[in-house]
Amino acid sequence: MSDVQTEVQPPVAAARVVYLGPVAPHWEVRGVHGERSVVDGFRDRVNARLLLLPPHDPQFRRNRERVNRDAERERIAIDWDLGYDEGS
Numbered sequence: 001m002s003d004v005q006t007e008v009q010p011p012v013a014a015a016r017v018v019y020l021g022p023v024a025p026h027w028e029v030r031g032v033h034g035e036r037s038v039v040d041g042f043r044d045r046v047n048a049r050l051l052l053l054p055p056h057d058p059q060f061r062r063n064r065e066r067v068n069r070d071a072e073r074e075r076i077a078i079d080w081d082l083g084y085d086e087g088s
Contacts, residue, residue, distance in 0.1 A: 013076045
């Protein structure tokens with residue numbers, strides 16, 4: 001068997017997903033840093049998953065996890081701003 005090295009790579013970009021409110025479109029993806037084409041491609045995929053989903057929709061939670069996995073796979077640091085403290 002070969003040794004598989006799981007070296008942690010630094011993020012290539014960072015994005016912030018912001019909830020805009022109850023009127024569609026609900027979401028905006030803002031690039032914080034990184035190559036513009038990487039952030040733009042990620043923005044397109046996030047919008048496809050979240051476009052008509054407000055954060056209180058049950059489907060949002062599943063799609064948010066998918067977006068998080070996409071970001072991890074693409075090495076994009078992601079931050080969510082839902083307009084409220086998620087700890088409460």
